[in-house]
Amino acid sequence: MPTVCSIEPTPNPLATKFVLDAPLQIQSARQFDSASRAFGDPLAEKLFAIDGVAGVYCTNDFVTVTRMPTADVEALEAAVSDCIEAYKPRRVINVSCENPPPGERAPSVHDVGDPFETDADDPDLLMQINHVLDEHIRPYLDKDGGGLDILRLQEFALTVRYKGACGGCPSAVTGTLFAINNLLQNYVDDRIQVILD
Template sequence: MSDQINRLPVSIYAESTPNPISMKFVADKQLVAGSPIEFLSVDETNNSPLAGKLFQYPFVRGVFIASNFITVNISDAVDWNDIVLEFREMIQQFLSEGNLVIKEPISGADIQKDFTTSIDSNRIDSNLESRILSDQDLKIAQILDEQIRPAVEQDGGAINFKSFIDGKVTVELRGACSGCPSSTVTLKSGIETLLKRLVPEVKEVIAEEL
């Protein structure tokens, strides 16, 4: 009787990001349903065999898993050019063997159940569930979701709306965007400029440190 594993056809390619410590690995299949999931240490990976396997490398600092891609952050003491092929092959083998990326679905908070907008509530931080979102909150979140999020995901990251208080918008940057040297420029020259133009009450946009 053969012990050979029946492998599934899976294609993975690596894509560099604006963050030199981050590499994006894109799959030709869905990896998770719903909102992206980020793991910042091996202790957080009990529910994700793939993230746990990636953290076996001691220089891995973060794993971000979205619909069809994985962003891996590493120590700046390591050069991606030396390891990218090994990581691509490891991820491809893991997926082709039919292993689970996530053991159980991780659902986002059920925020403001009577939402009547098209905003994906998983893009809004769960801490907001304790208060009623204002019209300005909803408008800002919708702009981020529809006009900013696609570009951020293209770079291997994600952006979540945290709060809007006294003219200041606070967002959370994840994946490749977290700690990226160019994220401050993007935040100020791109996101802040857009929000100020579309929502005059916005005076400043800042990123919350993880």
């Protein structure tokens, strides 16, 4: 059972990172931007039940919660910490997405945070880009309670999506995106143009 060992601010003024002392035992990072998208994820469902929660990003090592601008920060942080510490990872039950239980919708790839296949016209270039992002960008986004997914690579146009604290962060939309673009142009190919989804 994870315990929150620290609560950290992020560059996004509406997001807070809850660092854990034990892994959540999930297979991949999960991003939820609404309670309806959290359906089927027990921790995210409980976090969205807390008044003021607007977004949830879960990794094995931390949970980032984005709050509504009017939320009481101290009350929200206490409630989120209690919720995380009460969470007991459960065994995953294999439910077919094609035949969900009656009254439930099938989870989609983006709901549960499973890895999805990137649409790329040049797989070798995509591999080089991912290597540079893994070495130079993703560790820093992770420290700030966020992440980055590549959605598409078509004719050197790289479409990305921020996760966690990076989503909606003013510096991520301007400075960080510019830095990613420059880094990829310098290390991989000067024709790359990074586009935010």
